[in-house]
Amino acid sequence: MSFSSELTPTNFQISMDEINQATQNLSRKNVIEVRSNYQIYRGQLSESWGNRTVVIKRRKLKSNETKGELSEALKIATSFHHKYIITFIGYCFEGDELFEVQEYAINKSLGSYLKKLTWSQRLTICISAARGLKYLHDSRVIHGNFSSLAILLDENLEPKITKFSRSVLVSENQNQPHIQIYKSTFLSYWHDRYHVQYEDPIFRESGILRLESDVYSYGLLLFEILSGNSHDETWFIEGYGDTHDLIFFVRQLYENGEVDKLIDRSLNDQIDNHSLQKFLEIAYKCISFNIKDRPTMDEIIKTLVEVLEINQSSKSSGRHGTSGESGFSESFEVAKQDCRFGSTRDFENSVSSSSMETMLQLTGEGEHDILVGVTGITTSVQ
Known part of the structure; x- marks a missing residue:
């Protein structure tokens, strides 16, 4: 991906007056999400900005964020043109705060909507999100913050990848698409509780961010959509001691052949056993501790399309159901x-x-x- 001279962050600057008008002077009534380090408002831009309904993320700048880093992040965000990538509209610096404006997705994040979705819908969304992630990787962009919270759903339940504040563009001069994240940045900027849950342990140890780091996070997303629960939640499963995060149970149950305990019970009559096995195989490869074993996004897309096709074929023939661990296969x-x-x-x-x-x-x-x-x-x- 190349950046034209016309496409620079200055072309996307929005005035603070526009932000105030869109949010009724940052009214609490317009707040739709509050986190420890940012707030998100819903707003309506003026006619000069197309009367668009938007979301506006407001956050305080960190002391160690440089102008160059912010410029690079905005440069990346403004350069995406893909069906499954959120449309970035503009930004505004005001004092020590940054306001980022993007298109509004009415159904919010995949994580918050997950329980309402059928298995086929979940698979379709995952395939589309994988295509969006492949577009980023083909453009030498590492997302660096991928999770179910980074996927928004529009009115048609089409996914839109967002949250690019930690994304990095790898130089075309590098043979291997990865980048070193310095320890100071790694510790103070890259961490929040939810992100750590999705974070590649190899990146955590080395400080080197790779395309495969996104694949690891995507693998956790697959297990999250299978379980129906957010990875941020703690779990308790009888026989496994105290409560733990999802990744703990994924590894333990998978190795013990009890992964059926992870499955969202509302999906029991919707999943074909053969397609489930293919789904589990590709998902577990994504979270391998050996980077070389992790599949590419092309491989993931190909496999998940097969999983969906098998599942739909099974539904047509009335063979659905995950009862039992692998079905009856012999006398x-x-x-x-x-x-x-x-x-x-x-x-x-x-x-x-x-x-x-x-x-x-x-x-x-x-x-x-x-x-x-x-x-x-x-x-x-x-």
């Missing part, structure tokens, strides 16, 4: 064991009685039905 005989099924009907649908004899009894309802006796099952459900 077996069982005498009294606990099995997990979404419902009694899920189990009955998974067993074909043709050309075999079965004896079974189910007690209870829902996910903790007890399979007391089954013999001669020879079906295969993937």
Whole structure:
């Protein structure tokens, strides 16, 4: 990506008068989000700015932020032209504060909207967000702050990647797309609690930000959309001691073959087992401690498109459901064991009685039905 001489941050300067008019003098009624280090307002720009509905981020500048760093960040933000990247409209410096203006996404962040989405919607959004991230990587831009809070949803549930305050443009003279972040900047500017949860541990140790650091964060996003819970929340799962962050349980449950405990229960009848396995494989590769094992955004997109297609095909044929860990795949005989099924009907649908004899009894309802006796099952459900 190249920057033309006409496309400089000065072309996007908005006056403080315009900011005040848009927000009714920074009225509390216009505040839609408050964080420890910034506030976000909803506003309406004047006719000279197209009467656009916008969001305005207001934050105090940090003492160690240089004019050059701010100029570079604004230069990056103003240069994106992509369907899945938020449109940057302008900015204003006022005293020790910076106001950044961008298009308004009515459904707010993916993290706040997640529980309302079906599995197919979640996959579609992830694929689109991956395409937006690929555009950045192809442009030699490392996002550096990717999470479900960095994805906004418009009225059509199309994702818009935002939060570019930590993004960096890697020089075309560098063979490897990475950049050294100095320790002082790394410690005082790069950290807030939510961001640390998504932060690549290799970057944390080395201070070297790479494209693969974004891939790590994207992998955590995939597990977040599978679980339906924000990565910022603490979890408790019986048998695993105290509460922990999502990444702890992802690694523990994946290694112990219990990753089904992560799945949002509202999705149990929406996910095909075969597509789930492909989803888990690519997601876990993203968070590998070995950078060379992490996939490119092209590989991620290709795999997730396959996952969505398999899932939609399964839905059409009525084979949905994540009951059980991997489905029944071979003949077996069982005498009294606990099995997990979404419902009694899920189990009955998974067993074909043709050309075999079965004896079974189910007690209870829902996910903790007890399979007391089954013999001669020879079906295969993937």
